[in-house]
Amino acid sequence: MSEHDRPVRTHAERVTEIEALKTQFDVFRFLKNLTETWDMKAFMVVNLPTQAGLELSQYTIITNWPAELLQSYDNESLIRGSTVMAALQKSTVPFFVDADFLNRTEDPATTKVVRALFERFEMLNSIWCPAHDVSGARGAVSFSGNREAFSHQEIAEISYIATHIFDRLAYIKRLDNRVPDTLTDRELDCLNWTAAGKTSAEIAEILILSEHTVNHYLNRATKKLDTVNRTQAVAKALRVGLIK
Known part of the structure; x- marks a missing residue:
């Protein structure tokens, strides 16, 4: 989809859409549509890891990453020493991950594994947006695919939406925790x-x-x-x- 063909939404309209989302499934569909709008392949919302050496899937809130990709990532223990996760811990601004980013930050052996894995799923490039909820819990929203760059306006929009999405998921979780004990x-x-x-x-x-x-x-x-x-x-x- 070309830039000209993309449906235009104001920040206020996007926020109104997000505020109408009632379940994680609603958020999933919203993010899936947004991912396609931005010519990306997959999204992920995660909590930031609090311990080293665990699996990314343990911290994933919602995603449409291919199951094989996530399983391979965890099998290779790629979260251990991940510079993307390290960057998220240190930054409050969105950043773009591509081959150059990996070459600058990952060790050569890890870079080779990471590049081969994500290239296989056409998801080598990604934008990551740090976020937090009202309780102070930190996380991030990412969009991955083959796009090589985003405009400053797009980055600002993605970051703005990521903040509201992370907050909305926290709100839905609070509602989830109030699921009545009506199950027999x-x-x-x-x-x-x-x-x-x-x-x-x-x-x-x-x-x-x-x-x-x-x-x-x-x-x-x-x-x-x-x-x-x-x-x-x-x-x-x-x-x-x-x-x-």
Whole structure:
């Protein structure tokens, strides 16, 4: 999509859109559309790591990075010593990551691995915007793809939107934490076994129920958690501590 073809939104209009987002799924769709608008391939919202040597996926709030990419990143322990994460810890302004950035900051061996991995998914270039919420928790919003540069106006817009997105996700999380204890024991049991990778038929056998009843419990839990499918229901239940 060319610059001329992109739909124009004022900052106020963008903020109004963000304030209308009620769930993480709403935020996901908003960011996905925004990513495409800016000719990028993927987005990520993360909390800044508080410990060294852990996995990026543990700090990811929401993303559409390819699962294989995120898994490979974690398998290679690339968060350990990541200069992107180090830059986020030291900066409050957005910055652009490309091959030159990696060559200046990463050690040669790590640079080779990082470049090969992200080039394979056409996501070598990225813009990272530090953000924080009202509690002071720090994080970042990023957009990755093959674009080589952003205008000053685009960077200002991305940074502005990133701040509001991070704040909105924090607000949604606070709402999530107020999920009422209306899930029944059976609904929680079904969610727990689904999280363990069991199918409805397997759960039915374990709980001595019919498969139809298991699906009924899962559908009801999905609605109560304000999610669109059982996968999202499990993710939300894990996130708010309803299941472990």
